Amino acid sequence: MRHRSRRAPAATITIKDVARDAGVSVATVSRVLNQTNQVTAGTEAQVRRAATALGYTPHAGARSLITRRTHTIGVLLPDLYGEFFSELIRGIDQAAQRYGYHCLVTSAHHREPQLEAVLRSMRGRVDGLVLMSPEFTGAVSARTLPAGFPVVMLNCKSSESRHHSLTVANYRGARAMVKHLAGLGHRSIAIVEGAAGNFDASERLRGYRAELRAAGLTRRPELEVAGDFSEESGAMAARQLLALESPPTAIFAANDCMAVGAIAAIRDAGLRVPDDVAIGGFDDIPMARYIAPALTSVRVDISALGERAATRLLTLVEQERNDPPTHDIIPTTLVVRQSCGAARE
Amino acid sequence: MRHRSRRAPAATITIKDVARDAGVSVATVSRVLNQTNQVTAGTEAQVRRAATALGYTPHAGARSLITRRTHTIGVLLPDLYGEFFSELIRGIDQAAQRYGYHCLVTSAHHREPQLEAVLRSMRGRVDGLVLMSPEFTGAVSARTLPAGFPVVMLNCKSSESRHHSLTVANYRGARAMVKHLAGLGHRSIAIVEGAAGNFDASERLRGYRAELRAAGLTRRPELEVAGDFSEESGAMAARQLLALESPPTAIFAANDCMAVGAIAAIRDAGLRVPDDVAIGGFDDIPMARYIAPALTSVRVDISALGERAATRLLTLVEQERNDPPTHDIIPTTLVVRQSCGAARE
DNA sequence: TTGTAGGCGTTATCAA
DNA sequence: TTGATAACGCCTACAA
Numbered sequence: 001m002r003h004r005s006r007r008a009p010a011a012t013i014t015i016k017d018v019a020r021d022a023g024v025s026v027a028t029v030s031r032v033l034n035q036t037n038q039v040t041a042g043t044e045a046q047v048r049r050a051a052t053a054l055g056y057t058p059h060a061g062a063r064s065l066i067t068r069r070t071h072t073i074g075v076l077l078p079d080l081y082g083e084f085f086s087e088l089i090r091g092i093d094q095a096a097q098r099y100g101y102h103c104l105v106t107s108a109h110h111r112e113p114q115l116e117a118v119l120r121s122m123r124g125r126v127d128g129l130v131l132m133s134p135e136f137t138g139a140v141s142a143r144t145l146p147a148g149f150p151v152v153m154l155n156c157k158s159s160e161s162r163h164h165s166l167t168v169a170n171y172r173g174a175r176a177m178v179k180h181l182a183g184l185g186h187r188s189i190a191i192v193e194g195a196a197g198n199f200d201a202s203e204r205l206r207g208y209r210a211e212l213r214a215a216g217l218t219r220r221p222e223l224e225v226a227g228d229f230s231e232e233s234g235a236m237a238a239r240q241l242l243a244l245e246s247p248p249t250a251i252f253a254a255n256d257c258m259a260v261g262a263i264a265a266i267r268d269a270g271l272r273v274p275d276d277v278a279i280g281g282f283d284d285i286p287m288a289r290y291i292a293p294a295l296t297s298v299r300v301d302i303s304a305l306g307e308r309a310a311t312r313l314l315t316l317v318e319q320e321r322n323d324p325p326t327h328d329i330i331p332t333t334l335v336v337r338q339s340c341g342a343a344r345e
Numbered sequence: 346m347r348h349r350s351r352r353a354p355a356a357t358i359t360i361k362d363v364a365r366d367a368g369v370s371v372a373t374v375s376r377v378l379n380q381t382n383q384v385t386a387g388t389e390a391q392v393r394r395a396a397t398a399l400g401y402t403p404h405a406g407a408r409s410l411i412t413r414r415t416h417t418i419g420v421l422l423p424d425l426y427g428e429f430f431s432e433l434i435r436g437i438d439q440a441a442q443r444y445g446y447h448c449l450v451t452s453a454h455h456r457e458p459q460l461e462a463v464l465r466s467m468r469g470r471v472d473g474l475v476l477m478s479p480e481f482t483g484a485v486s487a488r489t490l491p492a493g494f495p496v497v498m499l500n501c502k503s504s505e506s507r508h509h510s511l512t513v514a515n516y517r518g519a520r521a522m523v524k525h526l527a528g529l530g531h532r533s534i535a536i537v538e539g540a541a542g543n544f545d546a547s548e549r550l551r552g553y554r555a556e557l558r559a560a561g562l563t564r565r566p567e568l569e570v571a572g573d574f575s576e577e578s579g580a581m582a583a584r585q586l587l588a589l590e591s592p593p594t595a596i597f598a599a600n601d602c603m604a605v606g607a608i609a610a611i612r613d614a615g616l617r618v619p620d621d622v623a624i625g626g627f628d629d630i631p632m633a634r635y636i637a638p639a640l641t642s643v644r645v646d647i648s649a650l651g652e653r654a655a656t657r658l659l660t661l662v663e664q665e666r667n668d669p670p671t672h673d674i675i676p677t678t679l680v681v682r683q684s685c686g687a688a689r690e
Numbered sequence: 691t692t693g694t695a696g697g698c699g700t701t702a703t704c705a706a
Numbered sequence: 707t708t709g710a711t712a713a714c715g716c717c718t719a720c721a722a
Contacts, residue, residue, distance in 0.1 A: 012491060014699055025709045030701060038707065055488060059469035061406050061415065062699035066714045070406065072449070072470070080438060086431030093425060093452055102470070104417070105450045107438055124404035124715085125417070125447070143400060146357060231635045257632065264635040287602065290576045290609040291636055359715055370693045375717055385691065407715035411698045469699085 013054050022050035033058060064124075072102040073313055074126035076118065078133055080107045082229070082257075083285055084302055088154075091306025092130060099314045101127075112140065119144040128317045130154060130309050131163075134199055138162055150316040152309050155199050164316070164325045166309050170200050173298040173332035174207025174252070175214070177280045180296075180334060181250045182215040184342055186278060190223035190248035192237040192258050198229075204254045204282060223248055227258050234258025238265035242277075249277060250340070256281035256288050256297055263291070263339065274341030284335050293338035305330050358399050367395035378403060409469075417447040418658055419471035421463065423478055425452045427574070427602070428630055429647055433499075436651025437475060444659045446472075457485065464489040473662045475499060475654050476508075479544055483507055495661040497654050500544050509661070509670045511654050515545050518643040518677035519552025519597070520559070522625045525641075525679055526595045527560040529687055531623060535568035535593035537582040537603050546574075549599045549627060568593055572603050579603025583610035587622075594622060595685070601626035601633050601642055608636070608684065619686030629680050638683035650675050 019026040024043055031039050032047040039047075050056075064070045075092055077085055089105060096103050104126055106118055115135050122129065128150035136156065141163070145151065153165040181189050191208045194201025205224070212219050225240055227233040234253055238261070241247055253259035259281030263273050273279050273293055281288065284299035308328065316323065336342050364371040369388055376384050377392040384392075395401075409415040420437055422430055434450060441448050449471055451463055460480050467474065473495035481501065486508070490496065498510040526534050536553045539546025550569070557564050570585055572578040579598055583606070586592055598604035604626030608618050618624050618638055626633065629644035653673065661668065681687050 012699090015701095016699080026700080027702085027709060027711095028707085031708090034701080040707065043707085057465040057468045057489075059410075059699050060466065061410050061469035062714090063469070063701075064406050064714095065404075065410060065699080065716090066701045068714080080431055080435035082431060083428050086425055086427060086434070089431070089434070089450065090425035090452070093450065097451075097453070102466070103450050105434065105438065105448050106442075107435070108442070120402040121405065121447070123402045124406035124408070144402075231631055235635070260632055260635045264637070267637060286576055287605055287632065290580070290605045292609070292612060357715090360717095361715085371716080372693060372695095372718080373691090376692090379717080381718095383691065388691085404715050407698090408717075409698095410700090410715080411717050413698080 012059075013056050014059070015056075017054055018047065018051050018056050021054060022046045070125060070127050071100060072104055072126045073310065073317070074122045074129045075103050075105045076129060076131050076133060077105070077107045080105075084283070087302035088132075088306040091303030091308075092310040093306075094303070095307045095310035095314065099310075099318070101314060111135075116140060116144050128152070128313045130306075130313055132156070134197060148322055150313055152313040152316070154305070154309055157199060161325060161327065164312055164323075165327045166305060166312065166330060167328070168200065168300055168305060168330045169332045170203035171207040171210070173282065173300070173334070174204040174254075175211040176332070176334045177252055177282070177296075177298050178208050178211035179215065180336065180342070181252065181278060181280060181340060182211070182217065184250075184278065184340065186248075186250040187217060188220065188223065188246065188248045189217065189250045189252060190225065190241050192225050192227040192234055192251060192253040192262060194254035194258075195228040196226065201229075201254055208252060227254060229255050229257060231257045231261035231264075234261025235265040236261075238262035239269070242266065242269050242271070247277075250280070251277060252280045252282075254282055256283045256285045256295060259295055259297070259339070260287075260291060263293075263295075274339055278341045279339040281339075284333075288335075289337060296337045296340035296342070297335050299333040299335050301330065357404075358401050360401075360403070362399055363392065363396050363401050366399060367391045415470060415472050416445060417449055417471045418655065418662070419467045419474045420448050420450045421474060421476050421478060422450070422452045425450075429628070432647035433477075433651040436648030436653075437655040438651075439648070440652045440655035440659065444655075444663070446659060456480075461485060461489050473497070473658045475651075475658055477501070479542060493667055495658055497658040497661070499650070499654055502544065506670060506672060509657055509668075510672045511650060511657065511675060512673070513545065513645055513650060513675045514677045515548035516552040516555070518627065518645070518679075519549040519599075520556040521677070521679045522597055522627070522641075522643050523553050523556035524560065525681065525687070526597065526623060526625060526685060527556070527562060529595075529623065529685065531593075531595040532562060533565065533568065533591065533593045534562065534595045534597060535570065535586050537570050537572040537579055537596060537598040537607060539599040539603075540573040541571065543574075546599055553597060572599060574600050574602060576602045576606035576609075579606025580610040581606075583607035583622075584614070587611065587614050587616070592622075595625070596622060597625045597627075599627055601628045601630045601640060604640055604642070604684070605632075605636060608638075608640075619684055623686045624684040626684075629678075633680075634682060641682045641685035641687070642680050644678040644680050646675065 015026045019029045032044050132154040151163040153163050225237040227237050281295050281297040284297040288295040288297050360371045364374045377389050477499040496508040498508050570582040572582050626640050626642040629642040633640040633642050
């Protein structure tokens, strides 16, 4: 008959219950729990006893309402597919935990209105934002975020410089790989591009083109093939390149997954890597050294990227200051193995 | 001279500002924003105009304090390393977004006290919990979570049945793989075990042993080699197995990464896969079909696991009822490719 | 249909 | 050292 066939209201015990049981005021309980040592050892003991007896835990939401600190950072990612993001989140979470913060993770905001809605929904939930989104512009920021709200951008267009940013050295990494291949004597070097619209992808393409020019090689548009970072797209791209009238002798895949797909396709076509076609990848995923032939790649320390981003953000949050934006670049390393034909082990 | 070389207090605009500008009370603003259609079209328009003009967004924390709904679910994982977790998070986040919920992700809680602290810190932050932790027992639950708090456990010991749970069919999957290898005529089948203490690892080992017995094969302890799910541990395990007086003719690696490492080690030893040693993996990561030889594996739909877990949890949260706990098992599929010697393409 | 006022669980500011 | 009491930003009876 009552309105309560529903779940009981989660018998929530509050600071008041502790105060009552300890025979003190809520203010005193609060003081004990917040380490503001203005309490007698005796009363402190009483309070602690009552608190543990009741199994009391402060309500984070209520606390943050008056404190204006949620001790949570928001992490906004364009996607969650693949090792890149798990590594990134791992790094971010690691740094956050070190500071005693939580991570609110969200992904997939394609169109601008959706992005704005997501950013808005963060109000009152997070103290700052790690943002990885090509769609995030200064205008969006102004419309959705309070002025001075701490933000660190990840792998975004460098033009957006009003916020702090961290970027992987995609351009330099790609140049290093192409330079290496050219140094091995390759004159026709192809690229399998990353996903369209992806910032990493376009930067790697830019590096590829720049280094071709620097090496005095002519750029052939038919050697720039679309891909989407998946193994399958790498295989398709390789097949397309092999079917050319004059196929390339080397292929730079914009990530390791596509490189693996390309190697499989080349093998299926009856050709050998690196003897007939040399292959280079990007990212240096753990598996790169174990496949056959071992993959030459551009190493990126993704979790370090995440850690630095979170650390930067948390510094901003805790300092409560408007430092002038910094723009860091995370360096990459060329790792030479068998697939490019340089190392023969 | 002022106290404010610090950041301005983020000029936060509240419901009061909107009410003032719209010339109505805060209650009316609230009603407009919460779709309780008890407002004149005229005043509603005024309120909306004022709200957008100010760029107002309700404060989620304040709202949840009175609503007793955070619209956030907590996700507690033992780790964040590797594709498994990114896929899992992807599935969880997908379901959460469909329900309009956020995800608070945390990892790495090794010892019990730390786990309890983390669970406690969730109070007032989340409406429910997706929990993947071997250390989470009924006792921990009772000490840290309010009675009736919605929880869905992932890949945990089935003994813990007071909460809802979802589990991958590790045991059955492992049996299917071993049965397949035995069916190909292999009499000495080795296993490279997963990380010690890991539930998936122990279940896959259990399945391996059970199927050996069922196939009438004698179990040889030296054919059970330790691993930790990494490529490197798979390679080490394979080397160890090849050094045996009578090495196995087939190796079941408890995940694909270790299988890749094992294949590399076997090749380095001058032997061929599958001719000299057959290999089977577990998980069927995207790359499995592209390596050489293509990897036979047990397919797991991880993102589906995450999606189902989150959906189950959100059903509990929204229904506000104490349903009797359900215990679902996510099935696996054997995917036969070249590495086991069955398919020759 | 609208406004007033109380309360959600904390912390912060005063007096005492 | 301690205790009232007023915020924090919002929702929701209840009254008008």
